Amino acid sequence: MRWLFNLSFRHKIPLWTSFLISVSIFVVGAALMTRAYQDMKTAVVISAGNLAHTLANTLAPALLHDNVWRAFEIARSPIRAESAKTPVAVDAVVVLGRDRRIFVSSDPDTLPMLADAATLGPDWLQLSERLATPSEETWPLVLEPQDSGYLYLVLPITDKDAQLGHLVLRYAKSVFHPWFIDTIWQGLGIGLLVLAVLIPINWYWGSRMATPLVDLAQRMGMMLKSVPEPLPPDLYPYHDELGQLFAAYDRMVLALRDKAALENEMVKSERLAAIGQLTAGIAHEINNPLAGLMTTVDTLKLRRNLDPRALRQLELIDRGLMQIRDTVAALLVQTKVQARPLNPHDLEDVHTLIQPQIGKRRIQLDWSAAMPAELPAPASLVRQILINLLLNAIQAAAEGGHVSLWLGRKAESASCLSIEVRNDGTLLGDEQLAHLFEPFASTRPGGHGLGLWVTYQIVTQLEGRITARNVDGQVEFVVNLPLGESPCSTASP
Amino acid sequence: MSQPIESSLPNRNRRRWLFDSGCLAAAGLIGLTRKSQAAGGKLRVGMTPAFLHDQHSMLGEWRAFMAASLQRPVEFVQRDSYRETMDLLRLEKLEFAWICDYPYLHLKDTVRLLAVPLYQGRPHYRSYLIVRKGDTRTRSIADLSDGVFAYADPYSNTGYLSPRYEIRQLGHDPAGFFRKTFFTWSHRKVVEAVASGLAQGGAVDSYIWDTLAYVEPALTARTRVVWRSPEYGFPPFVAHRSVASADFQLMQRHLLDTSRSEAGRRLLGLLHLDGFTIGSPALYEGVARMMRSFGEA
Numbered sequence: 055m056r057w058l059f060n061l062s063f064r065h066k067i068p069l070w071t072s073f074l075i076s077v078s079i080f081v082v083g084a085a086l087m088t089r090a091y092q093d094m095k096t097a098v099v100i101s102a103g104n105l106a107h108t109l110a111n112t113l114a115p116a117l118l119h120d121n122v123w124r125a126f127e128i129a130r131s132p133i134r135a136e137s138a139k140t141p142v143a144v145d146a147v148v149v150l151g152r153d154r155r156i157f158v159s160s161d162p163d164t165l166p167m168l169a170d171a172a173t174l175g176p177d178w179l180q181l182s183e184r185l186a187t188p189s190e191e192t193w194p195l196v197l198e199p200q201d202s203g204y205l206y207l208v209l210p211i212t213d214k215d216a217q218l219g220h221l222v223l224r225y226a227k228s229v230f231h232p233w234f235i236d237t238i239w240q241g242l243g244i245g246l247l248v249l250a251v252l253i254p255i256n257w258y259w260g261s262r263m264a265t266p267l268v269d270l271a272q273r274m275g276m277m278l279k280s281v282p283e284p285l286p287p288d289l290y291p292y293h294d295e296l297g298q299l300f301a302a303y304d305r306m307v308l309a310l311r312d313k314a315a316l317e318n319e320m321v322k323s324e325r326l327a328a329i330g331q332l333t334a335g336i337a338h339e340i341n342n343p344l345a346g347l348m349t350t351v352d353t354l355k356l357r358r359n360l361d362p363r364a365l366r367q368l369e370l371i372d373r374g375l376m377q378i379r380d381t382v383a384a385l386l387v388q389t390k391v392q393a394r395p396l397n398p399h400d401l402e403d404v405h406t407l408i409q410p411q412i413g414k415r416r417i418q419l420d421w422s423a424a425m426p427a428e429l430p431a432p433a434s435l436v437r438q439i440l441i442n443l444l445l446n447a448i449q450a451a452a453e454g455g456h457v458s459l460w461l462g463r464k465a466e467s468a469s470c471l472s473i474e475v476r477n478d479g480t481l482l483g484d485e486q487l488a489h490l491f492e493p494f495a496s497t498r499p500g501g502h503g504l505g506l507w508v509t510y511q512i513v514t515q516l517e518g519r520i521t522a523r524n525v526d527g528q529v530e531f532v533v534n535l536p537l538g539e540s541p542c543s544t545a546s547p
Numbered sequence: 548m549s550q551p552i553e554s555s556l557p558n559r560n561r562r563r564w565l566f567d568s569g570c571l572a573a574a575g576l577i578g579l580t581r582k583s584q585a586a587g588g589k590l591r592v593g594m595t596p597a598f599l600h601d602q603h604s605m606l607g608e609w610r611a612f613m614a615a616s617l618q619r620p621v622e623f624v625q626r627d628s629y630r631e632t633m634d635l636l637r638l639e640k641l642e643f644a645w646i647c648d649y650p651y652l653h654l655k656d657t658v659r660l661l662a663v664p665l666y667q668g669r670p671h672y673r674s675y676l677i678v679r680k681g682d683t684r685t686r687s688i689a690d691l692s693d694g695v696f697a698y699a700d701p702y703s704n705t706g707y708l709s710p711r712y713e714i715r716q717l718g719h720d721p722a723g724f725f726r727k728t729f730f731t732w733s734h735r736k737v738v739e740a741v742a743s744g745l746a747q748g749g750a751v752d753s754y755i756w757d758t759l760a761y762v763e764p765a766l767t768a769r770t771r772v773v774w775r776s777p778e779y780g781f782p783p784f785v786a787h788r789s790v791a792s793a794d795f796q797l798m799q800r801h802l803l804d805t806s807r808s809e810a811g812r813r814l815l816g817l818l819h820l821d822g823f824t825i826g827s828p829a830l831y832e833g834v835a836r837m838m839r840s841f842g843e844a
Binding site for chain 2: 162163167
């Protein structure tokens, strides 16, 4: 039985409601049937009563004058042909004398003249005993002996004060049955018709309610593994408790997604910060001996008695040290320099500086910079950010592809300088996005993987924000830098 | 049952006899013809259960035929028991009647024998003792002593007198012989009573049973004739002794001539009779003997 309750709502709702509808129809039908049966019996008794009164009156003189044939003709008169049986058609008419013997009956074969009623079977015995015991009967007397297929109605036949005998009308209950069965079939037909209409409606309504619930349950079940998808908006467009439940679920899913995104971002930032600290530490540790080494090499190079071979080796060492210094310098991004504010000439310089790369790869550049005369942003650092992002985009874009730049202040965050750089190259994978700003994370052959790292370090140190994403089939980098003291809003682009 | 058949006649016939009787009345006034002596009065004929008297269309046809043949208005007066017809004869409310032989002998001082029908060519009939078809045990009336018995009419020979005489011949007292007896007041209903099982046995007119076997074979098929009585004189047509001899002879001639006309033969066919004969009171000696044995007549 438990499995029934474990069924999916998809089946349980229609099954239960169908069951309840069927039970209701059955109960109401049964009540109506019982009522119809009682009504039929009442109709029979009323009709029998009327017939009995008429017959008793006309039989009285015949009984009084011992006119057997006349009484027989009267008793036989209400008996119909076999084909015309109705529930109110009398089955047998019997006239009992005062001695409770049959004076005459409509069916002399089974109820012969002069037979003592008590000898004619249990029904008649019961009837005879009932008539023998004088009691305050209310006439007509209706008798329905147990285990009998007949219903009896008895009325005394009187002339003036004298009681001459009794008139007994017998009705076969078996005649009720076909009529009653007819009623049952009709009722059943109507019931089935109602079911035929209600069940599909109920199934539709049930599944309409159950489908979102089932969907919801599935998604909730997956919640521990990953953030589930929100429900389709047209799944259940109503505002009852179910609708509210689904809306709450959707809100929860969105909140969970935001939280997951935030957590992701935090993990990334923390990782990058840790890497930054690590590299800064290493750089300092390298820089101090490196400075000594380079001074020593310079000093050695100034000696006059150096043979050319040693000089070449010293220069080799010097170049190696210079490379180390450059690399370390790149890792150790230093922004704490006094800087002049950004002006439009800086942008023109950047535009000019990237022209050779543009030309080489036949890139179409879309340059859109809304720039006032001066902005309180460190010019050299912004220049470096722009050059890094643009060169990166030019490298990422396909040969003959598009690169676009947008620079300016957004209406919703006027205290921010926004830089958006897009390219139509290969979109970034999830793995790339996760490690994009880490040093040496380049996936491009020939790239050293420090450009974005440097950019990230600069933006972070300027208390700005840099994000990368795939949008409209393009890869987009967005940088927001605060102008002045107040930080940029952290709203996602 | 007692309403005159005349009223159901087509108007054409009524107009015709009105016209005829008008002529006769006029003729009577000037005393020219023999018919005028009969004063052109209506002839009333009593019809009894001596035959299947509930065949109303046949009765209508017969009455019209009789009226046309006699050129006199005729009224058929039906009664369901012999007793009532006998009373009407005594009270001179009937000129003629077709009655059973037993009432005829009762009324022999009041009526004259007019004509006797010929059944199967002879003026005779019998009493049949009938039982239900399924009763194969009964061989004679003696086997029915503990049953219910249906008589036709207390003034019927074949339906009452004859079976009682038979019982007496067997050495029993007919008064207490059966467990119960009752009258159905018609031979046909005796057959019905026996066929339905109401009575175990019944006495019935052979002419009526035979006719019923032809007219309504399903009914007689449910009964079986157990015993046939000796022959008796057939129920006669009688005339009241007060009927003028002209009318007597007119009616007698009409009856005797019935088989001579096409319409008459057709009627006789419907009645299952062959014709009429003058007959004689001696025909009824057998009945008279039975009556004497019961101290009647």
